Structure formats: structure tokens, C-alpha cells
Amino acid sequence: MRRKVTLKQIAKELDVSISTVSKSLRDSSEISEDTRQKVQAFAKLYNYKPNNIALSLKNRKSKTICIIIPEIIHHFFATVISGVEHVANENGYNVIVCLSDESFDKEVINMEMLANGSIDGFIMSLSKETQQKRDFHHITEVINQGMPVVMFDRITNDILCDKVIIDDNLAAFNATQFLIDKGFKKIALLTTVDYVSVGKLRTEGYIKALKTNDLKMDENLIVKIEDTDNFENQIENLILNNDLDAIFAVNEIFAVTAIKVAKRLGKSVPSDVSVIGFTDGIISKYSSPSITTVSQNGIKMGEKAAKMLLEKLEIEEEDYEEQYKTEVIETELVERESTK
Amino acid sequence: MRRKVTLKQIAKELDVSISTVSKSLRDSSEISEDTRQKVQAFAKLYNYKPNNIALSLKNRKSKTICIIIPEIIHHFFATVISGVEHVANENGYNVIVCLSDESFDKEVINMEMLANGSIDGFIMSLSKETQQKRDFHHITEVINQGMPVVMFDRITNDILCDKVIIDDNLAAFNATQFLIDKGFKKIALLTTVDYVSVGKLRTEGYIKALKTNDLKMDENLIVKIEDTDNFENQIENLILNNDLDAIFAVNEIFAVTAIKVAKRLGKSVPSDVSVIGFTDGIISKYSSPSITTVSQNGIKMGEKAAKMLLEKLEIEEEDYEEQYKTEVIETELVERESTK
DNA sequence: TATACCACCGAAAACGTTTTCGTGTTGAAA
DNA sequence: TTTCAACACGAAAACGTTTTCGGTGGTATA
Numbered sequence: 100m101r102r103k104v105t106l107k108q109i110a111k112e113l114d115v116s117i118s119t120v121s122k123s124l125r126d127s128s129e130i131s132e133d134t135r136q137k138v139q140a141f142a143k144l145y146n147y148k149p150n151n152i153a154l155s156l157k158n159r160k161s162k163t164i165c166i167i168i169p170e171i172i173h174h175f176f177a178t179v180i181s182g183v184e185h186v187a188n189e190n191g192y193n194v195i196v197c198l199s200d201e202s203f204d205k206e207v208i209n210m211e212m213l214a215n216g217s218i219d220g221f222i223m224s225l226s227k228e229t230q231q232k233r234d235f236h237h238i239t240e241v242i243n244q245g246m247p248v249v250m251f252d253r254i255t256n257d258i259l260c261d262k263v264i265i266d267d268n269l270a271a272f273n274a275t276q277f278l279i280d281k282g283f284k285k286i287a288l289l290t291t292v293d294y295v296s297v298g299k300l301r302t303e304g305y306i307k308a309l310k311t312n313d314l315k316m317d318e319n320l321i322v323k324i325e326d327t328d329n330f331e332n333q334i335e336n337l338i339l340n341n342d343l344d345a346i347f348a349v350n351e352i353f354a355v356t357a358i359k360v361a362k363r364l365g366k367s368v369p370s371d372v373s374v375i376g377f378t379d380g381i382i383s384k385y386s387s388p389s390i391t392t393v394s395q396n397g398i399k400m401g402e403k404a405a406k407m408l409l410e411k412l413e414i415e416e417e418d419y420e421e422q423y424k425t426e427v428i429e430t431e432l433v434e435r436e437s438t439k
Numbered sequence: 440m441r442r443k444v445t446l447k448q449i450a451k452e453l454d455v456s457i458s459t460v461s462k463s464l465r466d467s468s469e470i471s472e473d474t475r476q477k478v479q480a481f482a483k484l485y486n487y488k489p490n491n492i493a494l495s496l497k498n499r500k501s502k503t504i505c506i507i508i509p510e511i512i513h514h515f516f517a518t519v520i521s522g523v524e525h526v527a528n529e530n531g532y533n534v535i536v537c538l539s540d541e542s543f544d545k546e547v548i549n550m551e552m553l554a555n556g557s558i559d560g561f562i563m564s565l566s567k568e569t570q571q572k573r574d575f576h577h578i579t580e581v582i583n584q585g586m587p588v589v590m591f592d593r594i595t596n597d598i599l600c601d602k603v604i605i606d607d608n609l610a611a612f613n614a615t616q617f618l619i620d621k622g623f624k625k626i627a628l629l630t631t632v633d634y635v636s637v638g639k640l641r642t643e644g645y646i647k648a649l650k651t652n653d654l655k656m657d658e659n660l661i662v663k664i665e666d667t668d669n670f671e672n673q674i675e676n677l678i679l680n681n682d683l684d685a686i687f688a689v690n691e692i693f694a695v696t697a698i699k700v701a702k703r704l705g706k707s708v709p710s711d712v713s714v715i716g717f718t719d720g721i722i723s724k725y726s727s728p729s730i731t732t733v734s735q736n737g738i739k740m741g742e743k744a745a746k747m748l749l750e751k752l753e754i755e756e757e758d759y760e761e762q763y764k765t766e767v768i769e770t771e772l773v774e775r776e777s778t779k
Numbered sequence: 780t781a782t783a784c785c786a787c788c789g790a791a792a793a794c795g796t797t798t799t800c801g802t803g804t805t806g807a808a809a
Numbered sequence: 810t811t812t813c814a815a816c817a818c819g820a821a822a823a824c825g826t827t828t829t830c831g832g833t834g835g836t837a838t839a
Binding site for chain 4 (some may be wrong): 106117121122150152158
């Protein structure tokens with residue numbers, strides 16, 4: 100169990116100075132061919148690798164970024180991580196993953212803990228609780244310290260920073276329009292409570308589509324789900340009490356559960372009722388019937404977010420200008436078996 | 440955009456030495472009540488937080504661990520991360536996530552990159568390619584440097600280190616036995632190629648169950664799937680050419696695909712053919728019919744792995760003894776709709 | 780022969796901490 | 810008055826790098 104070898108040890112062993120060793124390894128022209136080779140050979144023999152922490156301290160950058168997400172077990176977030184990771188790795192950056200568990204406090208703790216030199220920047224999607232509280236002081240804090248932040252998916256307009264989103268409103272509009280074009284009149288909406296930014300936007304898109312097509316909006320057809328553990332009966336009531344012909348769900352779980360409940364109630368999908376989901380994840384693909392859904396490319400979002408962050412990081416301090424972009428990732432409707 | 444304040448700046452501002460500031464903030468008894476309060480007030484005002492990198496360098500530990508997994512979009516691995524993350528966070532550790540993408544090279548690069556001070560230990564599951572090559576030099580390398588490694592799920596016996604696994608053989612045996620007990624005689628197996636350690640073990644468990652029950656093993660009923668992108672026709676052939684009554688699949692994707700193909704061929708699940716999967720993920724739960732499966736608790740595995748790693752990390756250097764454990768996580772059969 | 784220049788190398792500072800040890804001041808005890 | 814401990818604080822080393830600056834010693838030029 101030999102410890103990692105350091106410059107100092109090499110220097111001592113070869114009876115030269117630390118500077119000489121360092122320069123030799125970086126192929127400095129200050130060093131004679133002779134010593135350079137000697138040092139390099141020795142370093143190779145002992146498998147010398149510079150200590151990252153020391154480098155971080157010296158350079159005041161850690162070549163590490165952090166992504167904070169509400170839940171990793173949501174397939175969408177996993178794909179975003181995947182995208183972030185690839186871009187980061189390609190550029191020599193590491194990725195620390197933090198889970199807020201939808202908790203404001205964990206989000207704050209994670210950010211404070213890492214904003215002290217450990218990382219160079221954040222990529223994040225807000226927790227539900229944070230969105231509900233509308234308290235973003237922890238984010239402004241790190242931004243004020245000069246640390247770049249990129250928000251994606253669940254964002255807020257209260258913070259000035261780079262953002263990567265999809266046009267939730269438009270995507271929901273299109274999905275609803277798709278159903279309307281198929282001739283459906285009684286289209287239900289399964290959505291989240293309003294403080295979840297993306298849920299709200301999708302709800303608005305749905306309503307807009309109805310209005311645009313002069314369909315009357317029926318409050319009874321809109322179900323706002325708060326507790327994601329036990330909402331089957333909400334859906335059951337919806338289906339039993341309304342003579343609906345289509346359902347638009349703002350996420351996969353809602354969609355697949357709707358199908359399940361419908362089946363149980365003797366309605367078949369898509370012949371009796373059509374269903375559209377949101378987020379093209381594993382469930383939509385493998386459910387049977389497979390689910391028509393708004394595809395939200397998580398990998399692309401992650402890649403874009405990472406690129407934007409790295410761009411900010413690579414800019415020299417002096418020609419840094421405060422200018423923030425919001426990138427909109429295209430969505431598309433993937434037609435599968437759950438709609439007719 | 441003010442930079443983070445350092446001890447030095449506080450010292451200068453208050454006209455005391457750096458040592459005094461440091462001691463004051465750590466409530467050292469060496470410092471008078473007076474100065475201590477003065478310093479603490481000032482530090483609070485300027486929101487002083489010690490620089491993690493500097494601490495890491497000084498203490499020669501980063502309070503960060505790394506988990507290397509083949510793919511994050513596999514739900515099982517995502518749950519493991521979740522487990523690791525929670526235990527790590529509770530103990531003041533951060534988690535760096537690396538994806539090997541099933542590639543040997545990426546695994547090696549990631550490990551070499553991080554083994555230079557950035558992290559204190561590894562938790563990992565081998566990539567397919569690594570398992571195929573049986574080249575583990577990068578792992579022995581870091582272990583020899585005194586860095587603890589915990590392997591989980593896809594492990595190898597060629598390396599001495601802590602491990603967390605399930606009893607794949609036994610779990611597969613039990614699943615098969617479950618089908619046999621139901622009276623099925625022609626039970627097919629959908630498995631991976633043999634170099635994937637867990638796939639091989641599960642295959643062995645299946646075979647053992649057949650033997651134990653004096654059922655003859657039919658090579659035609661065993662399908663080894665290499666390419667996970669396009670294997671539907673393999674399954675189709677299996678079903679068409681054999682009069683089988685049950686299928687045991689070594690993962691979710693295989694199971695749900697089998698159900699899909701069976702349905703397409705006019706067989707209904709479970710009345711015509713029963714299906715059991717492996718890994719209790721989202722798909723099994725939300726598929727319809729929902730899938731009877733061997734539940735492999737990823738969260739628990741992650742938690743256990745993290746605990747084992749942290750235990751090693753918290754041990755003082757001197758009373759470190761090389762002793763490795765292999766923890767076996769219990770599995771259970773979750774009975775759902777895909778078996779009758 | 781004196782000067783200039785070059786090739787080669789080392790000392791030291793810096794990044795931000797913690798901690799050991801040394802030192803000056805004070806008050807009380809001898 | 811002397812001595813000694815207690816108290817309060819500072820200097821400096823250490824963690825492992827990189828880089829600037831300042832030397833050497835030797836060789837070529839005037």
C-alpha cells in the first residue's frame with residue numbers, strides 16, 4: 100500500500116529541486132534535455148499523477164460541476180444527468196450529483212456546502228418546495244459570488260441566469276390540439292398543482308387550445324394532483340363522473356395510471372378513451388398500449404445546459420459580461436398506441 | 440460580485456493574525472472572549488465559509504466518494520445512486536457520479552482521473568466490457584494506493600474488496616421454482632450473454648431449479664440476448680417454435696418485451712403464458728399486466744455499499760486491517776398480474 | 780580581459796486552511 | 810522584588826502544486 104508519489108519525493112530522490120521536477124514534467128524549455136528525461140522516466144516509473152486537490156487550490160477552480168435535481172429515479176432527470184455527464188467529461192469536468200428530494204432545505208444545504216470551492220458551477224432544477232416557497236436566496240447568493248448557474252426544466256423567472264427549457268405551454272397546446280383534431284370533445288387534463296412551474300404552463304397550454312377551438316372548458320375535467328402516491332381514486336372519479344373521450348396527462352405516471360384505471364373501469368384504450376402523456380420515458384415506451392406522448396429530450400437538455408455552463412466557466416474573468424440566454428429545446432409528439 | 444472572504448482578509452481587516460481568526464472561529468480556548476466574539480461577528484457578517492479545497496488539501500481527504508455505474512438510465516442503477524447519496528450526505532460526504540457507458544476505457548479513465556486526491560473511495564459496478572475483458576488492473580491499482588473500493592451487483596471474484604450483491608443464483612432458482620410449483624413444465628429463459636456476471640448466475644439458478652425438479656433442460660428454451668436494441672425477433676422465434684407455458688426473464692426490459700411479443704402473437708399473459716421478471720423497477724410496476732418479479736432493492740444496496748465504504752474511510756490509518764466482507768441483500772418475489 | 784548573454788536550475792510565493800510551538804504580558808505567589 | 814503560571818496571541822510549517830524571479834557557471838563577443 101504505497102501512497103501516491105509527490106513532486107517533493109521525486110525531487111528528493113533525484114536530488115534536484117521541486118521546481119525542476121515540475122518544469123521537467125511540463126516540458127519546460129528551461130530544463131536540459133538530460134534532466135528532463137531523467138525526471139520523466141522516474142515519474143513514469145512511479146506512476147506520478149499530479150494531485151487534483153492541490154491543482155484546484157492553486158488554480159482556484161475544481162473542474163467539477165454540480166447538478167441538483169429533485170429526484171433521480173425520475174427517468175427524465177436521469178437522462179438529463181446522462182447528457183450533462185457526457186459533455187462535462189468530454190471537457191475534463193467531473194459531475195457531482197445532488198438530490199434535493201423535493202426539499203427546500205436539502206437544496207439549500209447542498210448548495211451552501213458545495214459553493215465553497217468544491218465546484219465551479221451549478222446546473223439545477225428546482226424542488227417542488229422551493230417553487231412553492233418562492234425563496235431563491237440561496238441561488239442569488241451563489242450567483243453573487245460569481246458562480247455561474249444554469250437552470251433547466253423547473254425554473255423561475257425571479258432569477259437571472261442561463262436557462263434551458265422546453266416550451267411547456269406550446270407543447271401542451273399541441274398535444275391538446277392533436278386530440279381536438281382527432282375529433283375529441285371532452286378532453287380531461289391530469290396535471291400537478293399550480294406551483295410546479297411546468298405543470299402550470301402545461302395546464303395553460305391545454306386551456307389555450309380549448310379556447311382557440313371554441314371548446315368550453317369544464318372545470319370538472321381538470322384534475323390537479325398533489326399527492327403522487329395515491330391519486331388513483333381521483334382519476335377514478337374523473338372517469339366515472341364524466342363522459343370523456345380523451346385524457347391529456349402532464350407526465351408519464353399520470354398517463355399510465357389513467358390507462359390502468361380506465362381499463363379497470365371497463366374502458367379500453369384507445370378505443371373508448373385516448374391518452375396522451377408527457378415526457379418520453381421508459382414507461383411510455385414499454386407500457387401496453389404504448390403511450391402517445393410529448394417527447395422531451397432529457398439528454399439534449401442536459402447537454403445544452405452543460406455546454407452553457409462550461410462556456411461561462413471558460414470565459415476569462417475580465418471579459419465576462421452579464422448576459423443570460425434561455426434556450427428552448429424542441430419537443431415533438433410521438434404517436435403510439437394510446438391514441439386512435 | 441464579491442469573492443468569498445478568506446481568513447486572511449478577515450485577519451487583515453481586524454488587524455489580528457490568521458491563526459487568531461482560525462482559532463476564534465473554532466472556539467479555541469486560547470482566544471479571549473473578546474476577540475473571539477469580534478471575529479465571529481465579523482465572519483458572520485461577511486458570511487465566511489471555510490474553503491473546502493483548502494481543507495481537503497490539508498486533511499488529505501476530500502469527503503467525496505465516487506460511484507461508477509454502466510448506465511444511469513437503468514432504473515436499478517438510479518435507485519442505487521439514490522441510496523448511496525442519502526447515506527453519504529447524512530455523513531457529510533458528496534457523491535460524484537461517473538458513467539462508464541459499458542466501456543472499459545471510460546471506466547479506466549474515470550478511475551485514474553479521480554484517484555488523485557479528488558475522492559476518498561469508490562463504489563462501482565463493472566461495465567460489460569470490463570467483465571468481458573477480465574482486465575481489472577485499474578481497480579487493483581487504486582486499491583494498492585490505499586483507496587477503499589466497494590463493488591456491487593456486477594462484481595468479480597478476481598478482486599479482493601468489499602462487495603454488495605444479491606444471491607442471483609438463489610433468486611433465479613426461487614423464481615423458477617415458483618413457476619414450477621404453479622405446474623408449468625416448459626419454462627423459457629431470457630438471459631444475457633454469459634460474461635455478464637449476474638446474467639450467468641441467474642442462468643445457473645434457473646438450470647439448477649429445473650434439475651432439482653427433474654425437469655429436462657431444453658436448450659431451445661434458453662435465449663441469450665447480446666444486443667439489447669433489437670431482440671424482439673429472438674423472442675418471437677422462441678414463442679413461435681416452442682409450446683411454452685412460462686417465461687423467466689433476467690431483467691425488466693426482457694420481461695416487458697416478452698409480454699409485448701406474446702400479445703402480438705395472440706398469446707395472452709398470464710392466461711396462455713406466465714412471465715416473471717427480475718429487478719423491481721418502474722416498468723414492472725406500471726406495465727399492464729403488471730409484472731411478477733424478483734425484487735432487487737437498489738436503494739438498500741446503495742445504502743449498504745455506502746455504509747461499508749464510509750466505515751473503511753472513517754477507520755484510523757493505524758488500526759486498519761485488510762478484511763473484506765461480501766454483503767448479500769435479500770430479494771423477494773413480488774407477485775403481480777403476469778403470473779397466474 | 781572585460782562584458783554580455785545564454786542555458787540551466789533553485790528559492791520562494793501563492794492558493795486557504797489548521798495546528799504546533801514560541802513569546803510577550805499580566806497577575807499572583809514566594 | 811523575583812519567579813512562575815496563565816493567558817492571549819502570532820509565526821511558521823504543512824498539505825502539493827505552478828510560476829516568477831534571481832542566481833549560477835560557462836561561452837562567445839568586443
